Amino acid sequence: MYTHESLGSQFNIGHLCTRAQCDAGRGDKVALRWVPTALQRIDYTFTDLDLHSNRFANVLTGLGFQPGEIFFTFLPKATEQFFAFLGALKAQVVCGTLFANFGDEALLDRLGDSRARGVITKKQFLKKILRIRDRLPELEYIILVDSDEHQGNGILSYSLLMAGASDSFEVPPTGPETPSVLHYTSGSTGKPKGVLHCHRSIISQSYTTAHVLDLKEDDLLWCTADQGWVTGTSYGIIGPWSLGVAQLHYGGGYDAGEWFSLLEREGVTVWYSAPTALRMLMRESDDLYAKFDLSRLRHIYSVGEPLNPEVIHWSRRLLRHEIYDTWFQTETGAIMICNRPGVEVRPGSMGTPIPGIQPAILGDDGAPLPDGEQGNLCIRSGWPSMFATYLNNESAYQSKFRDGWYYTGDTARRDGDGHYWFMGRSDDVINTAGHLISPFEVESALLEIPEIVESGVIGAPDELLYEKVVAFIALRQGVEYSTALELKIRLYISNKVSSIATPQEIRVMERIPKNKSGKIMRRVLKATYLGTELGDVSTMEDL
Numbered sequence: 001m002y003t004h005e006s007l008g009s010q011f012n013i014g015h016l017c018t019r020a021q022c023d024a025g026r027g028d029k030v031a032l033r034w035v036p037t038a039l040q041r042i043d044y045t046f047t048d049l050d051l052h053s054n055r056f057a058n059v060l061t062g063l064g065f066q067p068g069e070i071f072f073t074f075l076p077k078a079t080e081q082f083f084a085f086l087g088a089l090k091a092q093v094v095c096g097t098l099f100a101n102f103g104d105e106a107l108l109d110r111l112g113d114s115r116a117r118g119v120i121t122k123k124q125f126l127k128k129i130l131r132i133r134d135r136l137p138e139l140e141y142i143i144l145v146d147s148d149e150h151q152g153n154g155i156l157s158y159s160l161l162m163a164g165a166s167d168s169f170e171v172p173p174t175g176p177e178t179p180s181v182l183h184y185t186s187g188s189t190g191k192p193k194g195v196l197h198c199h200r201s202i203i204s205q206s207y208t209t210a211h212v213l214d215l216k217e218d219d220l221l222w223c224t225a226d227q228g229w230v231t232g233t234s235y236g237i238i239g240p241w242s243l244g245v246a247q248l249h250y251g252g253g254y255d256a257g258e259w260f261s262l263l264e265r266e267g268v269t270v271w272y273s274a275p276t277a278l279r280m281l282m283r284e285s286d287d288l289y290a291k292f293d294l295s296r297l298r299h300i301y302s303v304g305e306p307l308n309p310e311v312i313h314w315s316r317r318l319l320r321h322e323i324y325d326t327w328f329q330t331e332t333g334a335i336m337i338c339n340r341p342g343v344e345v346r347p348g349s350m351g352t353p354i355p356g357i358q359p360a361i362l363g364d365d366g367a368p369l370p371d372g373e374q375g376n377l378c379i380r381s382g383w384p385s386m387f388a389t390y391l392n393n394e395s396a397y398q399s400k401f402r403d404g405w406y407y408t409g410d411t412a413r414r415d416g417d418g419h420y421w422f423m424g425r426s427d428d429v430i431n432t433a434g435h436l437i438s439p440f441e442v443e444s445a446l447l448e449i450p451e452i453v454e455s456g457v458i459g460a461p462d463e464l465l466y467e468k469v470v471a472f473i474a475l476r477q478g479v480e481y482s483t484a485l486e487l488k489i490r491l492y493i494s495n496k497v498s499s500i501a502t503p504q505e506i507r508v509m510e511r512i513p514k515n516k517s518g519k520i521m522r523r524v525l526k527a528t529y530l531g532t533e534l535g536d537v538s539t540m541e542d543l
């Protein structure tokens with residue numbers, strides 16, 4: 001286990017996940033089992049990870065990247081994702097990860113705000129970046145994993161660069177506060193914020209991987225999260241490799257039969273997924289599961305959205321496994337509250353805090369609330385994987401802390417035995433299939449459509465996705481709503497923001513309710529949608 005004392009002067013995540021594992025005698029051990037499609041399998045050892053990431057570290061330093069500068073991955077599941085991420089960290093370059101579905105505007109916000117100097121991607125995504133490149137003056141390099149030639153204008157071939165780079169790299173001593181990973185997260189107002197982590201996060205990530213995910217030397221973990229999100233880096237890269245444990249990564253999408261055959265065929269022992277995926281599996285016929293032998297599977301975990309008790313009961317009945325819910329956020333960097341083996345699971349509760357983590361349920365005035373009452377879920381500040389700041393937005397960072405408590409933005413309650421129950425968000429952020437969507441981002445993109453003059457976006461309850469994106473729009477005078485317009489809106493949001501932000505439902509209104517200072521009253525929109533009481537509307541602008 002890593003501690004400040006045991007790490008001394010070397011906290012470098014890239015080093016600890018690769019070279020340090022080879023030094024501990026795991027050089028020939030499989031680190032990454034890459035299954036690009038159902039018919040292929042390629043194993044990479046810890047030595048392979050070390051050499052590939054060394055080469056990438058040399059590529060970045062050769063291009064003049066300095067410690068602290070920012071580089072992004074913008075890839076679907078691909079091995080280069082892992083080599084680039086670890087290589088960047090070895091060179092003390094901050095590595096941001098972008099979800100491959102992001103559209104132009106989402107990319108522009110993130111690459112622009114961070115002043116990123118480079119990005120690694122695939123040819124199929126190049127056009128998205130080229131469409132916004134003139135607004136990204138700092139973006140010097142675009143590295144293509146599937147191009148055999150450099151194309152000029154800073155567009156470079158990954159294979160050529162890697163072939164010309166040495167596979168040995170001296171990782172500089174890296175202190176705990178050295179910046180490491182950057183993930184953008186959505187708020188309910190303003191642009192997405194860059195959550196900056198530093199190398200000390202590995203302490204919490206390795207601890208929770210060992211003590212929550214319960215990974216042992218011979219385990220094979222399958223964490224289904226995309227590397228564009230925090231679970232995909234904390235537990236799809238850092239946690240398991242920091243302990244020298246093998247991981248499976250699969251290049252295909254959701255397919256119930258294929259997923260179960262992967263679990264069986266590859267002998268996955270620990271599986272970390274999300275409620276939406278589990279609910280999708282639950283919809284399949286019971287017979288499907290009878291065909292598979294999952295005797296190697298030891299544990300199933302879930303993260304990202306509330307895990308409803310029905311899924312837990314389904315898994316107990318059919319898979320003969322508990323599903324352990326885990327709670328954390330981009331800002332916390334690692335699991336804070338969870339269910340885990342050896343601790344009683346109360347279906348519907350997200351569990352108890354891990355040792356060393358002190359949560360509290362506080363009222364808006366900062367006073368602790370009695371057990372059973374809903375309030376702000378807060379964490380005592382100072383845990384090892386606590387984010388270092390919001391990039392270029394220290395005041396937003398400071399506003400998340402009060403009297404030594406970090407306010408998570410979630411509401412919860414604690415029962416008399418110390419189990420925490422998620423209640424919702426204290427802001428308007430939408431959680432659809434475990435992805436946080438900013439209503440503001442979607443509202444702004446909607447307003448770019450000429451037919452739309454006003455917009456308001458909310459999350460509404462959904463059986464499968466937990467929440468769905470619902471857009472309210474007011475149309476320009478003379479414009480008629482039509483199927484063609486609806487299609488246009490959906491496509492526009494998908495291309496500009498991302499496919500997951502595309503409204504599932506669009507409703508037309510005369511005018512969008514706003515308060516007297518012009519702020520969209522999403523609370524009123526939500527009540528309208530649900531057909532519930534509108535509540536206090538005294539601040540509402542006259543319609």
Ligand code: AMP
Pocket residue numbers: 185229230231302303304305306307325326327328329330331350408409410422424425431434435436
């Ligand atoms: P992100 O920062 O994108 O990882 O999203 C974090 C947010 O997802 C949390 O603040 C919660 O609102 C939600 N979330 C994560 N895990 C859980 C969970 N186990 N139960 C309920 N909500 C969760």
